[in-house]
Amino acid sequence: MHIRAYLRASTKEQDASRAKDDLRRFADERGLKIVSWYVENESGASLARPELFRLLSDCHPGDILLVEQVDRLSRLNAEDWSKLKAEIAAKRVRVVALDLPTSYQLANSGDDFTGRMLDAINGMMLDMLAAIARKDYEDRRRRQAQGIADAKTRGTYKGRPEDTERNAAIMTMLTNGQSWASIIAATGCSRSTLSRLLQRVRTEAEG
Template identity: 70%
Template structure:
C-alpha cells in the first residue's frame, strides 16, 4: 500500500502545496510510504484535471489517494462526481482525507470485514462531503455573480487584474520552446492560463 498525495488549489494565486507538511506528517505517523506528489492549480469543479488523472493512472489496487480535505478532490456536480467515484472504485483506490476521520482506517492494513465496513462508511461520508463542497461552490459563485452585477450597475466593476509580470515571463518561456510541464512547474500557472497566453506568444 502506497500513498499518492494530491494537492490542489483553484487559482494560480493560491499555493497548491500549502498542505504538504500536514500530509507528510499524517503518512509518517502511520508508516505509510509516499510514492509521489501530484500538485495542480485547477478548479475542483472540473473533472478534467491532468495531475489527478496522472495519479489515477499511476495507482495500483489498494493505493491511498491522500488529500487534506474532500473539497481538494471534488467540487464536482453530481454526474461528474459519480464518474470520478466509478474511476476510483474501478482502480480500487482508497480515498483518505485529513478532514474525514472515518477514512483514516483505510490508511492501514485491516481484515476483510473491517475493511469492507469502514469502506462502506467512508464511501457514504465521501458522497456527503462532496455534495457539501459542491453546494459551497455554487453558493460562492452565486454571491460572486450578485456582487459583480451590483458593481457593474454602479460602474465600479473592472475585473481581476492580470499578473502582467508573471504572464510576460510565461510568454518568454513559451517563445524559448519550454514545455508546458516545465512552465507550470516553474510558475505555478494553470494549463488554461498557458492556453490563453500561447495565443500572444
C-alpha cells in the same frame, strides 16, 4: 499498499503544496510512508486534472489516495463526481482524507469484512462531503456574480486587473509566430485570452 498524496489549489497564485507537511505528519504518526506526491493548480470543479489522473494511472489495487480535505479531491457536480468515483473504484483505490475521520481506519484495515464495511461507510461520507464542497463552490460563485452585478449597477466594477507583464510576453510570442499550444503550456493562459491578445497584436500592427 502505497500511499499517494494529492495536493491541489485552484489558481497559480495559490500554493498547492501548502498542506504537504500536514499530510506527511499524518502518515508519520501512523507509521505510513508516502511514496509519491502529485501537485497541481486546477479547479476542483473540473475533471480536467492531469495530475489526479496520473496518480490514478500509477495506482495498484489497495493503494491509498491521501488528501488534506475532500474538497481538494472534488468540487464536482453530481455527474462528474460519479465518473471520478467510478474511476477510483475501478482502480480499487482507497481515499483517505484528513477531514474525514472514518477514512483513517482504511489506512490500516486488514480484515476483509471490516474493510468492506468501512468502505461502505466511508463512501457515504465522501458523497456527503463532496456534495457540501460543491454547494460551497456554487454559493461562492453566486455571491461573486451578485457582487459583480451590484458593482456594475453602481458603476464601480473594474474587473480583474490585467497582468500587463505576462500579456506583453504573450504578445511577443504571438508576433514571433509561436504556436498557441506552446504559449498555453508556457503561460497557463486560456484560448480566449490568446484570441483577445492576438486581436490586439493585429490592431497594433495595423496602427
